[in-house]
Amino acid sequence: MTLQIRSALDPVAASKEALPDSILDVHTFRDETTLIVKADDIVQVARFLRDSKGLVYNFLSDISAVDYYPDNDRPGRFAVCYHLYSMLYNRRLRLKVFLQEDDPSVPTVTQVWPAANWLEREAFDLMGIDFKGHPDLRRVLLPEDWEGHPLRRDYPLGYETPMFSFNKDEINKFKPYAKE
Amino acid sequence: MTMTPAPTPPTLGEREPEPWQGQVEELRGLVSDRAMTGETLLLNLGPHHPSTHGVLRLLLELDGEEIVSCIPDVGYLHTGIEKNIEAKTYEKAVTLTDRMDYLAPMSNNMAFAMAVEKLTGLDVPARAQAIRVICLELTRINSHLVWLGTHAMDLGAMSVFLYCFREREFVLDMFETLSGQRMMTSYIRPGGVWRDLTDDFLPQLNSFLDYFPTKIDDYETLLSGNPIFIDRTQGIGVVEPEEGIALGMSGPSLRASGVNWDIRKSTPYSGYEQYDFNVPLGEHGDVYDRYLVRVQELRESIKIIQQAVKTLPAGPFRSTNRKYVVPPRAELGQSMEAVIHWFKLWTEGFSAPDEEVYSAIESPRGEIGCYLHGTGGNKPRRVHFKTPSFIHIAALSKIAPGHLIADLIGIIGSVDVVLGDSDR
Amino acid sequence: MGVISSKMGNLGVVTTSLDEAVNWARTGAMWPLLFGLACCAIEMMSTQGSNYDLSRFGMELNRASPRQSDLIIVAGRVTRKMAPVVRQLYDQMASPKWVLSMGDCASCGGVYNNYAVVQGVDEIIPVDVYVAGCPPRPEQLIHGILTLHEKIRGERVLETINN
Numbered sequence: 001m002t003l004q005i006r007s008a009l010d011p012v013a014a015s016k017e018a019l020p021d022s023i024l025d026v027h028t029f030r031d032e033t034t035l036i037v038k039a040d041d042i043v044q045v046a047r048f049l050r051d052s053k054g055l056v057y058n059f060l061s062d063i064s065a066v067d068y069y070p071d072n073d074r075p076g077r078f079a080v081c082y083h084l085y086s087m088l089y090n091r092r093l094r095l096k097v098f099l100q101e102d103d104p105s106v107p108t109v110t111q112v113w114p115a116a117n118w119l120e121r122e123a124f125d126l127m128g129i130d131f132k133g134h135p136d137l138r139r140v141l142l143p144e145d146w147e148g149h150p151l152r153r154d155y156p157l158g159y160e161t162p163m164f165s166f167n168k169d170e171i172n173k174f175k176p177y178a179k180e
Numbered sequence: 181m182t183m184t185p186a187p188t189p190p191t192l193g194e195r196e197p198e199p200w201q202g203q204v205e206e207l208r209g210l211v212s213d214r215a216m217t218g219e220t221l222l223l224n225l226g227p228h229h230p231s232t233h234g235v236l237r238l239l240l241e242l243d244g245e246e247i248v249s250c251i252p253d254v255g256y257l258h259t260g261i262e263k264n265i266e267a268k269t270y271e272k273a274v275t276l277t278d279r280m281d282y283l284a285p286m287s288n289n290m291a292f293a294m295a296v297e298k299l300t301g302l303d304v305p306a307r308a309q310a311i312r313v314i315c316l317e318l319t320r321i322n323s324h325l326v327w328l329g330t331h332a333m334d335l336g337a338m339s340v341f342l343y344c345f346r347e348r349e350f351v352l353d354m355f356e357t358l359s360g361q362r363m364m365t366s367y368i369r370p371g372g373v374w375r376d377l378t379d380d381f382l383p384q385l386n387s388f389l390d391y392f393p394t395k396i397d398d399y400e401t402l403l404s405g406n407p408i409f410i411d412r413t414q415g416i417g418v419v420e421p422e423e424g425i426a427l428g429m430s431g432p433s434l435r436a437s438g439v440n441w442d443i444r445k446s447t448p449y450s451g452y453e454q455y456d457f458n459v460p461l462g463e464h465g466d467v468y469d470r471y472l473v474r475v476q477e478l479r480e481s482i483k484i485i486q487q488a489v490k491t492l493p494a495g496p497f498r499s500t501n502r503k504y505v506v507p508p509r510a511e512l513g514q515s516m517e518a519v520i521h522w523f524k525l526w527t528e529g530f531s532a533p534d535e536e537v538y539s540a541i542e543s544p545r546g547e548i549g550c551y552l553h554g555t556g557g558n559k560p561r562r563v564h565f566k567t568p569s570f571i572h573i574a575a576l577s578k579i580a581p582g583h584l585i586a587d588l589i590g591i592i593g594s595v596d597v598v599l600g601d602s603d604r
Numbered sequence: 605m606g607v608i609s610s611k612m613g614n615l616g617v618v619t620t621s622l623d624e625a626v627n628w629a630r631t632g633a634m635w636p637l638l639f640g641l642a643c644c645a646i647e648m649m650s651t652q653g654s655n656y657d658l659s660r661f662g663m664e665l666n667r668a669s670p671r672q673s674d675l676i677i678v679a680g681r682v683t684r685k686m687a688p689v690v691r692q693l694y695d696q697m698a699s700p701k702w703v704l705s706m707g708d709c710a711s712c713g714g715v716y717n718n719y720a721v722v723q724g725v726d727e728i729i730p731v732d733v734y735v736a737g738c739p740p741r742p743e744q745l746i747h748g749i750l751t752l753h754e755k756i757r758g759e760r761v762l763e764t765i766n767n
Contacts, residue, residue: 029535030298059425061540062566064551081551083538083566087425087439090446094538115428118574119566126262136210141255141603142720143685150719151263151562158260158719163712177726227689230638230668234645235686256686257642260720276715282643326646345653352650363643363739600642603683 008089009054018048034094039106042097046112049084049093057084057093060113063120065127069153077101080129082109105130126151211241211249220248227256233330233592234599236573240585247588250580252573257603265563269529270296270370273560278364280565281601284323286315287543289368291565294449294539295550296370299532302504307495308372309451313488314385315358315367317481322351323544324474331471331593332403335412340402347395350388357381371505372498382489389486396478404472413467417579417591420465427578428571431546432477433595436462436469443542455487467594504530529558545569545596569602623760630674630700631753633662637673637693641680644707647739648679656742661749670696681709682722694729702756704748705731708738
């Protein structure tokens with residue numbers, strides 16, 4: 001029996017037709033398409049993109065969180081980008097949700113792509129995005145008792161002054177050398 | 181002297197399992213309920229252990245010797261590279277990307293350089309693309325040799341480790357000829373490569389290409405038909421194709437399950453479409469198939485390098501777009517614009533638009549993706565690397581249960597995790 | 605001070621000082637703890653490979669247990685999460701023990717001057733020899749090990765016992 005493969009649909013047109021209220025905007029740059037999605041509807045959009053014939057975005061490549069501080073020109077301070085890849089049609093797509101500063105939270109997509117489990121934990125750990133409904137939202141890269149979210153733009157880099165010969169004595173006073 | 185009779189030991193059937201003495205409450209959702217009562221043993225395969233895969237910590241829940249659940253704990257090598265890159269210009273950030281996946285440094289360079297070129301619209305001349313392909317395939321050989329050496333050593337075949345590192349020395353000498361550094365070369369930069377091939381590189385490369393295929397045959401003779409190796413690896417750590425795709429696995433670990441996805445073939449970059457090579461696929465998705473896929477990839481890499489050397493075009497080794505790429509030093513004495521470009525590019529660096537791009541390459545481990553968001557200024561707003569080892573360690577918690585601890589060591593080795601790649 | 609003199613004849617007796625004998629034994633086969641963190645670990649493995657052989661110094665045997673090793677080569681960047689582990693391993697080693705900090709990241713924080721990396725492992729454990737490089741070439745690491753051997757040859761046994 002031959003496998004019938006539906007020819008590829010245009011993801012922008014298909015999702016706008018199926019979920020018109022969820023897609024807020026479409027952006028294209030260097031032949032990459034980005035769909036700006038409303039944060040609460042991300043799971044429906046994800047399921048639609050994964051399951052509908054003609055789209056089949058079954059591989060989640062990456063989840064990245066961006067902090068737009070101190071710029072104010074975006075619809076929110078934080079954004080979470082989901083990078084999808086369709087193995088069948090060999091295409092990529094990006095979904096982007098904008099989140100506000102006081103309560104950056106978005107529903108989890110772990111039940112759609114299990115690969116999102118650790119990627120969302122990393123976004124929580126480093127940027128402080130809360131994923132509602134995540135089975136195990138703990139810190140993954142930093143120690144459990146770390147305070148703060150380092151990749152936010154207002155978190156300092158933690159730069160220590162390098163020691164040269166002219167400031168050697170000053171720095172040696174503060175640098176904690178280990179004792180036996 | 182009277183002997184007191186020994187007390188009768190309690191038989192296992194009558195003894196009540198005692199509650200665990202340590203703090204297991206916080207693990208309540210993560211391990212099975214049998215751990216709460218102490219019926220299964222919680223073992224910490226700590227960050228420091230003899231398996232040379234880096235500082236990975238696994239919390240194992242064991243029933244006898246069988247693994248019931250496996251919780252990985254990473255972050256012991258988290259260096260904050262992504263935040264550090266935000267404080268540097270694009271050209272200077274290339275040196276930091278070397279050190280993420282330290283077994284395949286040029287692959288990380290390539291992912292970042294491709295993202296910068298996509299963001300700024302920079303061109304890459306044909307010679308630079310061919311040199312990049314040669315370097316990337318040599319890096320793939322390097323990485324697979326370390327994988328083979330450490331994997332075989334974990335499973336007991338210690339001499340393979342020494343043979344692989346002997347082969348590696350040839351490749352590291354070639355890298356030193358190219359860039360002056362054995363490992364962290366920072367050779368692939370936005371726009372092309374750092375400098376042209378030196379005169380003694382191609383003779384060294386050709387002699388290596390003549391010498392190496394017999395060595396791959398040697399490794400196969402030692403391992404592929406070895407009954408101990410086959411016993412330890414066949415049927416272990418099976419990953420079904422749909423499960424692998426859902427878990428986000430990529431690279432040889434997914435191809436061993438039969439999924440035909442290789443970024444070099446599906447979205448070719450840097451001129452890979454000109455070269456004729458096969459993509460080895462496995463059938464069963466177990467440890468043995470992953471071993472066979474990677475050994476076959478060594479042979480395919482040799483084929484690609486031979487073709488690239490034969491068809492190496494002449495021309496510039498880096499883009500000549502002086503708004504982004506520094507002029508060569510010899511031009512500084514002749515032209516005033518060269519001096520101005522040199523000064524501006526080395527002090528302030530070039531600017532990239534306030535947009536985001538994602539570029540992915542096929543590294544020896546899987547898909548390395550670089551998400552780059554510019555500001556319009558000279559430093560990036562956000563750079564995020566999607567690294568395959570991070571996903572594969574997460575997948576370990578689904579693959580490992582049901583196996584013995586000795587199998588787990590084989591599984592970790594076969595999935596080829598590198599902790600620098602995972603933790604960045 | 606020791607004057608090595610040999611008695612002629614069939615006995616073959618060598619006289620020397622206690623310091624020299626003990627230090628010669630200590631440097632003869634120092635067993636390193638199998639402790640590689642990052643990229644420097646790969647160069648350390650290359651050094652133990654057949655091209656730059658470490659077993660001519662008696663070091664081919666990497667002990668996995670800190671109780672059985674003399675030397676800890678901190679190879680690679682030490683992050684804040686890993687720091688307590690390094691300290692615990694160092695405390696578990698039995699003296700005499702030596703620390704060789706391999707690479708820039710272990711010596712001073714290296715390329716990474718940020719929140720996650722400890723700026724030099726000497727903030728946690730006392731270091732005897734620093735080897736610079738990113739990663740150091742195998743010859744540099746061997747030079748560091750030989751420098752450590754020279755340092756040990758200069759030690760007085762009674763001082764280390766009373767320490």
